[in-house]
Amino acid sequence: MLECVRRDGSVLHATDNGCYCFRLLFLLTIVLLCVRPALPGGVSLGAHLVCARVAGLTDKQRAMCRSSPAAIAAVGDGLRMAYAECRNQLGGYRWNCTGIGDGNDFGHVMPLATREAAFTYAITSAGVTHALSTACARGDLPACGCSSNRRRAPSPSDQFHWGGCGESAYGARFARRFLDSREIEADARSLMNLHNNRVGRKFNLQIVKDLVRRECKCHGVSGSCALRTCWRALPPFRAVGAALREKYHRARLVTPHPPPATHAPQTHLVIRRPRQNAGVGRQPRKSELVFLEPSPSYCEAEPMTGSFGTHGRHCNRTSRGEDGCETLCCGRGYNTIQSVEETKCRCKFHWCCRVSCEKCVTRTEIHVCK
Ligand SMILES: *[C@@H]1O[C@H](CO)[C@@H](O)[C@H](O)[C@H]1NC(C)=O
Ligand SMILES: *[C@@H]1O[C@H](CO)[C@@H](O)[C@H](O)[C@H]1NC(C)=O
16 A cells, blocks of 8 residues: 655555545656656666756766666755755854855865864765655655555554654665765875765764654544554754754864875874874764864955955854854954834724724844954
């Protein structure tokens, strides 16, 4: 029996109104998939054209795109979600994710191996994993192989049965193959990117596992719950973003090992000791973000470092945090712009037929970094 899973992950039971439409749609999709024009190797013409048009893919990524177009659509969703979440978490900081995902979706340019680059790679990798897991749980990805056994017909003895699935392993695997395939240089920066990619993936899986909720819907005579359909609902990506921001603040400065001066191949990263002769540091944990060089101040625009400066940024006069005027404006001070807006308010309806309103004045102040 086919379950009807809504876009939000909820499951319609076969007897529900609306389910028949879902099933019809499903059959239509099957028909379309069967008659689509195929190229040698079973790759659809549509995927070929679409994958050729996506900018910024490596050859390996383009091949993955052609063989798994549905997964690539989820990857795109994941990247957009990651970029939006970056702005949501760090939008008030001196470095506010500018340049990330502007234009070219599939490659972000972080010229320096900074803490900000670490965060960008981790949240991107987490977002892609998250979107793939979500698509998989909805049954959107034929290849993720987690549909048949949990979607069985309800039997009278069942307390509940699973609809959809919460399988995340496929998502993490695809995200790893797709994103890590960019890192082919075998240098310190590649080691750093691979490490942070992995932190993002692991962290997404962990949070999803900790917070995953079981949501159920009752079927039966007026809420008797004789039969329940349950599904695993993924937690919102916001939780992953907030946790990665904590990681960003506690990211570790690392150095490649063996040291560059030995000219031996660099095999792993170690935490950089404050003093040169303090011996070799430990390897970073799999839960720690790592970076290779200190960040610029981001106070002035310096394109070479990925800094856009904070002139003209809006700051918060009362905040002591990163978005506070003191920190954000780098001590240069700020201008306050007052605006007065008149709006209609407290409107009343008089019988019949007249509406009268009062005039309200709202004063707003914004503070802008000099
Ligand atoms: C982020 O910073 C850039 C450069 O300083 C600025 O132009 C942009 O408006 C900022 N974005 C937000 C959402 O504050
Ligand atoms: C400014 O910061 C204060 C203290 O952190 C906060 O309560 C307030 O909501 C912030 N205002 C805006 C407009 O973000």
